Amino acid sequence: MPPVALALLHHPVRDRSGALITTAVTNLDVHDIARSARTYDLAAYYLVTPIEAQRVLIERILSHWRDGAGARRVPERSVALSICHVVPSLEAALAHMQSAAGQRPHTFVTGARPPEGRSVLEPPEARARMAEAPSLLLFGTGHGLAPQTVAEADHVLAPIRGAASYNHLSVRAAVAITLDRLFGDAGARGEL
Amino acid sequence: MPPVALALLHHPVRDRSGALITTAVTNLDVHDIARSARTYDLAAYYLVTPIEAQRVLIERILSHWRDGAGARRVPERSVALSICHVVPSLEAALAHMQSAAGQRPHTFVTGARPPEGRSVLEPPEARARMAEAPSLLLFGTGHGLAPQTVAEADHVLAPIRGAASYNHLSVRAAVAITLDRLFGDAGARGEL
Numbered sequence: 001m002p003p004v005a006l007a008l009l010h011h012p013v014r015d016r017s018g019a020l021i022t023t024a025v026t027n028l029d030v031h032d033i034a035r036s037a038r039t040y041d042l043a044a045y046y047l048v049t050p051i052e053a054q055r056v057l058i059e060r061i062l063s064h065w066r067d068g069a070g071a072r073r074v075p076e077r078s079v080a081l082s083i084c085h086v087v088p089s090l091e092a093a094l095a096h097m098q099s100a101a102g103q104r105p106h107t108f109v110t111g112a113r114p115p116e117g118r119s120v121l122e123p124p125e126a127r128a129r130m131a132e133a134p135s136l137l138l139f140g141t142g143h144g145l146a147p148q149t150v151a152e153a154d155h156v157l158a159p160i161r162g163a164a165s166y167n168h169l170s171v172r173a174a175v176a177i178t179l180d181r182l183f184g185d186a187g188a189r190g191e192l
Numbered sequence: 193m194p195p196v197a198l199a200l201l202h203h204p205v206r207d208r209s210g211a212l213i214t215t216a217v218t219n220l221d222v223h224d225i226a227r228s229a230r231t232y233d234l235a236a237y238y239l240v241t242p243i244e245a246q247r248v249l250i251e252r253i254l255s256h257w258r259d260g261a262g263a264r265r266v267p268e269r270s271v272a273l274s275i276c277h278v279v280p281s282l283e284a285a286l287a288h289m290q291s292a293a294g295q296r297p298h299t300f301v302t303g304a305r306p307p308e309g310r311s312v313l314e315p316p317e318a319r320a321r322m323a324e325a326p327s328l329l330l331f332g333t334g335h336g337l338a339p340q341t342v343a344e345a346d347h348v349l350a351p352i353r354g355a356a357s358y359n360h361l362s363v364r365a366a367v368a369i370t371l372d373r374l375f376g377d378a379g380a381r382g383e384l
C-alpha cells in the first residue's frame with residue numbers, strides 16, 4: 001500500500017465570510033491530529049503555515065515532546081509527534097512527500113460542503129484510489145480550504161454527515177472521523 | 193428513538209499509573225465534544241467534575257458562548273453548547289437524564305482497552321440496545337474511566353482499533369469516532 005499522509009492548512013483558508021486568511025496554529029491541533037494520524041498508521045502529518053514565527057513555535061512544541069521533558073514523561077506522545085513535519089506551503093508538503101515516496105502524491109480534499117460540479121468519493125472508492133499512488137489528505141482550519149485548493153485537488157472525499165441538520169465539527173473531530181471511515185478496523189465496518 | 197446523551201468524566205478517572213484522580217477541565221473538551229454531540233443529534237452533553245471552582249469556570253465559558261459576546265459572533269457555537277450541562281457527579285447526570293426522559297438511562301462505557309470478562313457491543317448491537325431505553329455514553333479523561341465505573345456500567349462498547357499498534361487517541365477524537373460509528377450517515381456504513 002503506498003503511503004498516505006495528512007496536511008493541515010493554516011493558509012490559504014476561508015473565514016466566516018469566505019475571505020482568504022491565515023489562521024494561527026492551535027496547540028491541540030498538533031497533538032490531537034498527530035495522535036489520530038499515528039493511530040491510523042499515516043506516514044506523515046504536515047502542519048502547513050507560511051508564518052515563520054508560527055513554524056518556529058511549533059518546532060519548539062515538537063522538540064519538547066519529541067526530545068525534551070515531555071518525551072520522558074509521556075513517551076507515547078513522542079511516538080505520535082515523530083510523524084509531524086512543519087512546512088511553509090502545501091507545495092512544500094507535496095515536494096517532501098514526493099522525495100520520500102518517489103512519486104508525487106495525489107491530493108484528496110475534505111470539507112463540510114462538497115464543491116459544486118465535482119464528484120465525491122465514498123471511503124471504499126477513496127481507498128481504491130489510494131492503492132494506486134501516494135496520497136495526501138488536505139484539511140483546512142478556519143472555515144475550510146480555499147476554493148482554489150479544492151479546485152486543484154485530484155479527488156474530493158464525500159463530506160461527513162452526522163445525524164442532525166447541525167454540521168459544525170471541529171477540524172480535530174473531522175480528521176478523526178475521516179481517518180476512521182477510511183482506515184478503521186474491519187469490525188466496525190466489515191469492508192476493509 | 194429514546195434519547196442518547198454523553199458524559200465526560202473528570203472524576204473518578206485513572207492516571208498513567210492507574211491511580212484514581214480528578215482531572216482539570218480542558219476548554220476544547222467543552223467545545224469540540226459539544227459540536228460533535230450536536231452534529232450526531234445527542235440529547236445532552238454532561239460535563240462531570242466534583243470541583244465546584246471548575247464547574248463555575250465551565251458555566252462562565254458556556255455563558256459567554258450561549259448568551260454573551262461569543263453567541264453574537266459565532267451563533268452556531270451557541271447551538272452546540274446549548275446541550276451542555278455541568279454536574280458534580282455521574283449520579284447527578286443520571287438523575288438529570290432520568291427526570292428529563294422519565295426513565296433511568298442505561299450506561300455504555302468506552303475505552304481503549306475492554307475490561308476483562310465483559311462482552312463488548314459492536315455499533316449495530318449497541319444501537320439495538322439504545323432503541324430500548326434512554327442511553328448515556330460515558331467517556332473518561334486522563335487515562336480513562338475508573339474500574340468501578342466500568343464494572344457498574346450496563347454495557348461496554350467495543351474499543352476503537354485504528355490501523356496501527358499505536359492506540360492513543362485523544363478523548364475528543366475518541367468521542368467523534370464513537371458517535372460516527374454509532375450514528376453516522378448511512379452512506380459511509382450502509383447499515384443505519
